Amino acid sequence: MAADPRNPLTGARSFPPRPAGDVGEGARADTPGDAPGRPAPGRPGGAADAARADLGDAADLAARSAPDGPERAADAGHRPRTGAGAPDRARSAADRSRPGRAGDTDTVRGVRPPEGEAVFAGEAGSTGGDRTGDGPAPAWSGPAVPAADTRRPVRARRAADRTESRSPRRSPPHPHDVPADLSRPGTEHAATADELSGHPGDGETQAAPETLAVPDAAVSLDDVPRVLVSHGCWYPSADPGGRHVAFICDRGGVPQLWEGPVDGDDVHLLDADPDPVTEVAWSPDGRWIAYTTAPGGSEHTRVLCVRPDGTGRRVLAGGEPGTSAYLGCWARDGSALAVTVAEAPARLPPTGAEAGTASTEHSGAIGPGAGAPTPLPPVSGAAETVHPEGWTVRDGRATLLGAPSVPAPPTGHTATVSTAGHATAAAEPGPRTLSAYLVDPDGQAAPVLVASEREAATLRVCDISGDGRLALVRRGPRARREALVVRIRDQRVTCAVPVADGDPWIGAFAPDARTLWLRSDHEREHAALYAIALDPRGGRTGLTVAAQRDGSGLELLTLDRDGRGAVLSWNVRGVSELEVTPLVPGTTLDRTRAVPLPHEVVTRVAATADPDAPVVALSGSLRRPGVWWLPQGAALRTPWSSRDEDVVAPGVHRPVRPVPMRPRARDGLDLGGWYYRAPGRSPREPAPCVLHLHGGPEEQERPVFDPLYHELLGRGLDVFAPDVRGSSGYGRSFVDADLGRGRFAAIEDVADCAAHVVAKGLADPLRLAVMGHSYGGYLVMASLVWHPELFRTGVPVCGMSSFATFFAGTEPWLAQSAAHKYGHPERDRELLHALSPMSRVDALRVPVLAVHGEHDTNVPPGESEQFVRAARERGVDAELLVLRDEGHDFRRSDNRRAFRRAAADWIQRHLTG
Numbered sequence: 001m002a003a004d005p006r007n008p009l010t011g012a013r014s015f016p017p018r019p020a021g022d023v024g025e026g027a028r029a030d031t032p033g034d035a036p037g038r039p040a041p042g043r044p045g046g047a048a049d050a051a052r053a054d055l056g057d058a059a060d061l062a063a064r065s066a067p068d069g070p071e072r073a074a075d076a077g078h079r080p081r082t083g084a085g086a087p088d089r090a091r092s093a094a095d096r097s098r099p100g101r102a103g104d105t106d107t108v109r110g111v112r113p114p115e116g117e118a119v120f121a122g123e124a125g126s127t128g129g130d131r132t133g134d135g136p137a138p139a140w141s142g143p144a145v146p147a148a149d150t151r152r153p154v155r156a157r158r159a160a161d162r163t164e165s166r167s168p169r170r171s172p173p174h175p176h177d178v179p180a181d182l183s184r185p186g187t188e189h190a191a192t193a194d195e196l197s198g199h200p201g202d203g204e205t206q207a208a209p210e211t212l213a214v215p216d217a218a219v220s221l222d223d224v225p226r227v228l229v230s231h232g233c234w235y236p237s238a239d240p241g242g243r244h245v246a247f248i249c250d251r252g253g254v255p256q257l258w259e260g261p262v263d264g265d266d267v268h269l270l271d272a273d274p275d276p277v278t279e280v281a282w283s284p285d286g287r288w289i290a291y292t293t294a295p296g297g298s299e300h301t302r303v304l305c306v307r308p309d310g311t312g313r314r315v316l317a318g319g320e321p322g323t324s325a326y327l328g329c330w331a332r333d334g335s336a337l338a339v340t341v342a343e344a345p346a347r348l349p350p351t352g353a354e355a356g357t358a359s360t361e362h363s364g365a366i367g368p369g370a371g372a373p374t375p376l377p378p379v380s381g382a383a384e385t386v387h388p389e390g391w392t393v394r395d396g397r398a399t400l401l402g403a404p405s406v407p408a409p410p411t412g413h414t415a416t417v418s419t420a421g422h423a424t425a426a427a428e429p430g431p432r433t434l435s436a437y438l439v440d441p442d443g444q445a446a447p448v449l450v451a452s453e454r455e456a457a458t459l460r461v462c463d464i465s466g467d468g469r470l471a472l473v474r475r476g477p478r479a480r481r482e483a484l485v486v487r488i489r490d491q492r493v494t495c496a497v498p499v500a501d502g503d504p505w506i507g508a509f510a511p512d513a514r515t516l517w518l519r520s521d522h523e524r525e526h527a528a529l530y531a532i533a534l535d536p537r538g539g540r541t542g543l544t545v546a547a548q549r550d551g552s553g554l555e556l557l558t559l560d561r562d563g564r565g566a567v568l569s570w571n572v573r574g575v576s577e578l579e580v581t582p583l584v585p586g587t588t589l590d591r592t593r594a595v596p597l598p599h600e601v602v603t604r605v606a607a608t609a610d611p612d613a614p615v616v617a618l619s620g621s622l623r624r625p626g627v628w629w630l631p632q633g634a635a636l637r638t639p640w641s642s643r644d645e646d647v648v649a650p651g652v653h654r655p656v657r658p659v660p661m662r663p664r665a666r667d668g669l670d671l672g673g674w675y676y677r678a679p680g681r682s683p684r685e686p687a688p689c690v691l692h693l694h695g696g697p698e699e700q701e702r703p704v705f706d707p708l709y710h711e712l713l714g715r716g717l718d719v720f721a722p723d724v725r726g727s728s729g730y731g732r733s734f735v736d737a738d739l740g741r742g743r744f745a746a747i748e749d750v751a752d753c754a755a756h757v758v759a760k761g762l763a764d765p766l767r768l769a770v771m772g773h774s775y776g777g778y779l780v781m782a783s784l785v786w787h788p789e790l791f792r793t794g795v796p797v798c799g800m801s802s803f804a805t806f807f808a809g810t811e812p813w814l815a816q817s818a819a820h821k822y823g824h825p826e827r828d829r830e831l832l833h834a835l836s837p838m839s840r841v842d843a844l845r846v847p848v849l850a851v852h853g854e855h856d857t858n859v860p861p862g863e864s865e866q867f868v869r870a871a872r873e874r875g876v877d878a879e880l881l882v883l884r885d886e887g888h889d890f891r892r893s894d895n896r897r898a899f900r901r902a903a904a905d906w907i908q909r910h911l912t913g
Contacts, residue, residue, distance in 0.1 A: 212319055217272040218310020230646040232625040233258075233638070234617045235604055237282040237289070239308070240561070242608025245615055245638070246270070246280045246289045246308070247627055253893040257291050258640075259308055262615060262629040265639040270310050276891040279327045282308075284561075285334030288441045290316070292326050297885040297892065298855040299811065300324040303339045305441045316439050317341050328436060328461035329505075331468065336438040338450065338461035338471070342813070343433045432812045434459040436473065438488075451475075451486055457816040460504050464488075465513035466563075470538045472516065474499065474506050477817035478698060479735065483507065483518055485538045494538035500527040500553070501698055501735075502728065508559045513538075515585040517546070517566065519557040525731035526553035529568065531585055547581065547589045553729070556602060559583070560611040567614045568592070569602045571729055573660065574674070574702050576602040578630075580612060598635045599623060600703045619704040621657045623647050647705060653679045655705050656713055663722065663756035665749050669737065672730060673722030673753065674701050675762065678713045688911040689718040689763035691754055691791075695774030697726035697746070697821065698735055711900045715908045717769075720757050724749035724779070740823060743835050750783045751790055767911045771795035771903060774859065774888065781837035781848075781867055788845040793910035795903045797851040798859045798888055801867040802839075803832035809860040841870045847877035849906040851899055853886030879906075 231251035238245050242262075249258045252269070255276045260267030270289065271277070278301060279292040290305040302318025303325045317339040318325030328338025434456035437447040450471050453459050457477035464471055473484040478501050485495035499506045500521040507518035507530075516532040526549070533542035547554070549570055556569035568579045581592040599620025606615040613631035626641030637643075647655055658674035665671055681687055690712055694701055701721040709719045723729065725746050726738035738746040750770065757763040770791045772780045777799020784794045800806040807815055807825035819825065823832050833839050848871055850864035864880055871878035881902055883895045890896050 212315040214304070214313050214315060216306075216311050216313050218268060218270050218306075230624055230642040230648075233627045233641045234619075234625045235280050236606040236615045236617055236627045237280045238262075238606045238608045238615050239282050240284060240286045240609060242610055242613060242615070244308070245606065245627060246282050246291075247617075248277050248280060249640070250893065255891055257289070257306070259289065260638070260640050262627075262638050263636070267640045268310060270306050270308075271304070271313065281327055281330060281337070283330050283334040283337070283441075284332055287334060288312075288337075290327055290330070290337050290441070294887065294891070296855060297853065297887050299857045299887045301326055303327055303337075305337065314441070314443075316441060317437070326460070329463050331438065331464045332466050336440055336445075336448070336464075338436060338464070339439055340434055340436045340459050340461070343435065432456075434813070436461045436471075438464075448488065449491065450488055451484070451491060455812065455816060457813045458504075462504070462506055463508040465509040466511050467513060470494075470509065470513055470534075472507060472509065474504055477820050479817075479820055481506075483516075483520070485516065485534065485540075487538055495532065495534065495540040497530070497532060497540070497543070498522045502527070503556055505557070507557055508563065510583070510585060511563045515583075517557065517559060517583060519554050521553070521732055524548075525733060526551065527555070529554055529557060529566075529589070533585070544586070544588075546583075546587070547592070551731075552577075553731075556605050558605040558607050558614070560607045560614075561609055562611075565611040567595075567605045567607070567616075569605060571700075574672070574700060574729060575600045578602055578605075578616070580614070593633075595630055595633055596635060598628070598637075619702070621703045621705055622655045623705060625704075648710070653714055655710060658703050658721075661720065661722070661756065663753045665725070665745070665752045667745060669725060669734075669745075669749075671722060671724060671749060671753060672701070672727070673720060674703055675757065676709055676713055676719040676721070677762070678716050678718050681716075681718070684761060686758075686761060686764040687718040688716070688767035689720055689757060689769070690907055690911075691750065691768065691770045692719055692721045693724070693750065693770065693772030693776035693779045694721065694727070695772070695776045696728070697724075697738060697775045698728045700727050700729035707896070708900050708903070711904045712907070715904050715912075717904075717907065717911065718757075718763060720753065720763070722749070722753040724753065726775075739821065740828075741831065743822070747779065747782045747786050750779055751787050754790060767792060769793050769795070769907045769911055771797065771907070772799070773797040774799065777859075778837070782835070784846060784848065785837050785840040785843045788843045791846060793847045793849075793907060795849045795851065795906060796864065796867070797899075797903075798853065798856055799850075799863060799867075800836075800859055801863045802836045804829075804836065805866065806859060806863060807832075809862060811857050814858050838866065838870065841867070842874065844871055844874065844876050847906075847910055849879050849881065849903065851881045851883070851903070853883050853888060853890060855885070855887045858888040 231249060233247050233249045236245045236247045244259065244261050246257065246259045248255045249267075250256070252272075254274055255278070256272065257270045257277045257280060258267055259270055271291070271293075273293070275293040275295045276297060277291050277293050281290045282288075283290070287307065288305045289308055290303060292301050292303055294301050300318070301324055303316045304313060305316055306313040316325075316337065317323075318341065324342040325339050328340060330337050433452055433454045435452040436450040436459050438450060438461075439447045450461055451459060451473050453475060456475065458475060458481075460474045462472045462474050462483075469488060471486045471488050473486050474481060475484060476482045481499045481501060483497045483499045483506055484493050486492065487494055495516075497518060497520060500519060503519070506520070507516060509516055514534055514536075516534055518530045518532060519527050520530045521527040522530065522543075528548035529546045531542075531544050531546045532540055533544075535541050547568060549572075552570050552572045554568060555571040555576065556567075558567045560566065563583070565580065565582050568581060570577045570579070576597065578595040578597055579592040580595055581589045583589070597618065599618045599622075601619045602616050603619055603625065604617040608614055610631070612633075613629065616628050616630060617625060618628050619625045623644045624642045624647055627638045628641075629636045629638060656676045656679065658676045661673045661675050663671045663673065677683075678687060692709070701723050709721070712719050724738075725734060725742065728735055736742075754763070754768055754770075758765045758768075768791050770780050770783050771794060772778075774797070777796035778801075779799075780794045780796040781799055781801055784791060803822060804825065807818065810818070815825075822828075822835070825832065848868065850868050852859075852861040852864040854861060861882065868878045868880045881899065883890060883899060885892060886895055890899060
């Protein structure tokens with residue numbers, strides 16, 4: 001073995017490897033003093049200098065992000081007044097302009113509330129002043145405020161002397177070596193992964209890591225500043241006894257990891273670092289809590305774990321600069337955690353710019369030889385992006401769609417990642433590989449490779465069988481997801497079944513591993529619960545539908561701890577219905593018990609030791625996200641979740657319960673959505689109205705409290721949030737209705753939705769605005785140039801303006817999925833050009849406020865920059881707001897508050913000013 005071997009997950013030094021084998025083989029060597037992590041009632045509060053999080057509220061971010069859907073909550077903050085502000089996260093373009101680019105149009109600027117002022121959720125206030133002309137805009141009015149915590153995130157040390165010692169991959173086994181049982185009906189379906197890797201070498205196993213310890217950052221509740229009247233809690237994960245829960249909470253202004261009892265208020269902040277937390281998983285043995293964070297707000301995440309008492313914090317994966325990682329499941333005995341690691345493509349040397357600056361990534365230009373235009377200059381006044389440590393610069397040539405593919409092996413074979421005969425040019429970065437490992441959090445055993453796929457869209461280990469032989473792996477781009485049963489010993493795929501989009505936790509094995517329970521829409525319009533019969537080697541021998549509903553899809557599936565019961569959450573026209581049922585293989589489930597819910601939408605279900613006492617995360621139209629305990633059908637709000645009556649500050653208008661709408665498209669397709677009427681307006685009075693378009697496109701509008709809508713409603717603006725074709729919740733045919741040239745019809749759906757609310761007498765046809773995030777941002781731009789006389793203004797947020805530059809600059813995994821949804825960037829070049837708003841930007845007539853996160857690698861900021869630049873060049877009023885320390889989803893409360901108020905000011909000025 002090479003000297004000083006390094007772990008590919010963290011870059012840390014390694015122990016000698018253990019022999020390869022199934023999960024759970026051999027004894028786990030616990031470190032001295034390793035105690036199960038039940039927090040003591042009187043434990044210390046943690047570091048005295050713990051980070052003080054930004055003021056505000058970030059719980060509503062979960063409504064826009066995977067995997068848990070609409071977990072939303074309002075934020076807090078007074079309207080700023082006149083005065084100078086301290087350094088802020090939402091900085092204007094002029095504030096951050098490049099040298100020599102002064103004098104161009106500024107964006108809005110946001111500041112924090114002053115220390116000591118009361119902060120209330122969703123507080124409405126006066127509008128900001130109008131801004132005209134091309135000179136710098138005034139800052140938000142407001143008193144001086146304290147600067148936010150400027151400590152950089154704790155990061156894994158870089159292994160500068162890392163040595164790469166890789167063994168040759170195994171060759172695929174000969175077809176005659178395939179076990180005979182794989183020829184049975186249903187098992188001949190081949191895995192469509194380009195590569196599902198074999199074990200890394202015949203004679204050498206993966207080097208085991210020395211876990212990378214980082215400083216403990218636990219804080220007691222008394223030491224956490226109570227800056228919010230109300231807060232959101234979501235993503236619960238229960239301990240083995242089911243009486244304590246790890247969860248995400250934003251009471252400190254950013255989503256962080258907390259722990260507390262379901263029936264008490266003794267909660268503790270386990271990680272006070274300012275990096276937003278996105279996922280949580282408590283180990284089955286109770287010793288560890290694993291979680292995913294987004295350092296610097298970027299899309300490149302890492303996996304950590306900490307003991308329930310806040311000690312032993314360490315990085316498990318994604319700590320090496322340029323890599324990213326996310327959670328999988330725990331092994332049933334808690335001995336290992338599945339993590340997926342993304343190995344970033346090699347970075348090309350910087351050209352034409354100082355190393356470390358971002359130029360082409362914001363222009364979105366395609367690399368030389370790709371037939372695209374030359375790199376565009378940055379928008380005048382646009383923000384210079386300062387990337388976090390370890391950022392991988394994308395130059396437009398790292399998209400994997402044009403890379404040669406290796407044909408997928410037959411089911412039951414082990415694929416290799418050899419690229420012999422497919423060499424790429426030396427200047428081109430190599431394709432990204434996703435690799436799933438089982439990692440010992442104690443660092444005593446070598447990581448075990450489960451699967452590896454080049455050019456992968458996603459790869460997540462969802463369950464490990466009780467005997468440790470089999471893994472359930474979710475892979476594939478959206479609309480083409482698959483559940484793979486992988487034999488861990490030799491990484492053979494023994495079974496593959498199509499599964500539904502949505503929640504990534506698609507199912508689990510029965511205790512004897514002879515049945516696989518899956519949430520799938522295989523050959524169906526709506527997802528149902530499937531029972532997959534497996535033989536002893538993991539091959540499929542049967543497939544039956546165990547539970548289904550007409551016109552409604554199974555949205556969440558959670559098996560209880562012993563695998564003999566499950567909690568099912570059904571999406572019924574946007575509202576959740578919850579059931580508890582025993583699982584009996586080979587039968588249709590007819591002993592389900594309905595569980596009453598106090599609010600409309602279930603966003604996550606956490607299994608507990610008692611199958612009749614699950615813990616669920618709930619959102620609703622009249623409250624913030626919270627966690628409920630449901631023992632024997634009783635709905636008990638956890639004491640640390642906000643009260644319903646605290647959703648907004650006293651004296652502020654109460655939340656509005658929306659009403660469902662069913663517009664009809666011009667081609668006869670029935671659409672959907674929810675309409676919010678501003679308080680105090682007469683039912684017959686046509687109102688200024690904002691159409692808000694969700695992302696995805698496969699997301700769905702749900703009746704949950706959204707602070708953006710609350711802000712707009714407080715300004716006297718109605719909100720209509722439609723589901724155009726391509727949205728989920730209406731069946732697979734509806735999701736696929738926007739594929740290819742169907743996207744033109746989706747653009748027309750926006751106009752038809754506007755016409756519907758006008759015809760109903762709800763909206764004033766002369767006072768319509770449109771805004772949306774991600775794909776919704778694309779639809780905003782498209783609607784403004786396809787229907788230039790329909791809307792008075794638009795606010796695209798993180799939207800794509802050109803599919804050519806989007807495919808050139810986006811993350812490889814997203815490019816893989818997007819090609820199926822939008823079209824291939826080479827084969828469908830003409831179609832994508834015709835669908836791009838930039839191809840019709842000459843038709844733009846109305847003002848535009850574009851908003852983007854500076855670290856967005858899903859939709860690079862250049863997409864907004866070039867649209868704003870083109871609008872300005874054509875004499876159209878256009879501004880760009882770039883949010884610091886944010887990626888594709890805005891997670892920090894001060895940024896979210898600045899965004900909402902900037903958007904509301906802009907729309908109010910153009911609709912009612």
